[in-house]
Amino acid sequence: MTLHGYFRSTAAWRVRIALAVKRLPYDQAFHHLRLGEQRSPSYLGLNPQGLVPALVVDGGDVLTQSLAIIEYLDETHPEPPLLPSSPLARAKIRAFAQAIACDIHPVQNLRVLDRLRALGLKEAEVQAWARDVIDQGLTACERLIADKSGRFAFGDSPGLADLCVVPQLFNARRFGADVRWPRLLAVEEACAELPAFVVSRPENQPDSE
């Protein structure tokens, strides 16, 4: 398998963690987002959205969208599971993951921030936009798991929700958000002890700057 990504893309980072948790070997291809390499004709042929990640699986099929890729990996390599078996529990974890992957990350990603710059907003306003979106979103996420007691977001083993929390907290700090969510921080701390999360960090990727 080949993962097309970028060291600092939080969506690609989620997939790296999933691959590492499942101990699946893969190659990486890098696309420098700030240089616009994700919009090259050859990459658009792979993923018409011009976004990373994309995972080329054995057989040549191209999978896109981090959450769809992670569910594919979980269905084809069930151990260790990233989702539980009960439909109700699965729905709550998916909703938490989507609260990050739909309602935070795409509203603060490079493409949106560049749109704001093109509209003439000052850099301080652009940074404040990202910070506010992350702040509002992670505050809701904290409430979604406030009553959970496990070491991870949902229980005592890492899963789909945790794969989303760790990269989004990284972005929160990057944009200067006040990282004040005790449950999310406890989840991050529990994840930091696991090698699969450590090897997947941006600074440990070959294209890290």
Place this chain on the structure above:
Amino acid sequence: MTLHGYFRSTAAWRVRIALAVKRLPYDQAFHHLRLGEQRSPSYLGLNPQGLVPALVVDGGDVLTQSLAIIEYLDETHPEPPLLPSSPLARAKIRAFAQAIACDIHPVQNLRVLDRLRALGLKEAEVQAWARDVIDQGLTACERLIADKSGRFAFGDSPGLADLCVVPQLFNARRFGADVRWPRLLAVEEACAELPAFVVSRPENQPDSE
């Protein structure tokens, strides 16, 4: 079950179609988004994100995020299926749905447009923002299914992808996008013949204005 929604919310609309396709009875509770009713303390107690939809299932659990709700309905009421059984096919359909639910809708929803207004952008710029996001996103979606030949987005029966296409095309027109995608329009036409899609339309909801 009780669906908390708003007639014009495209995310709530997706869930209405899923419930209708599966012939599941449900009550509706309405939250007027333009009046900010989704941010009332009582609704935030239900969904800390302050977004619709939320589905209160029998037993009282609250499910949020349209795609998570739809997968829950598909897992608990498998017929007719909204996702196929092959992991590869599921991944492609989920990715298509997420291309809309992550990368188009949250970047053009009311919350984001209100942020733009608060930053002093003119109404024409706000409308152009929504139009451009939809245009770019649906152009990628068209390419994702360009080589498919079924009546619906993926095959000859309606599924998760179609539930996302129809509401997003409605929004495309609402914001004045040039609706020029032959495959997406053919999907919309096929869906328009199905009663489950007709009863779910915004103008057929009790809170329609």
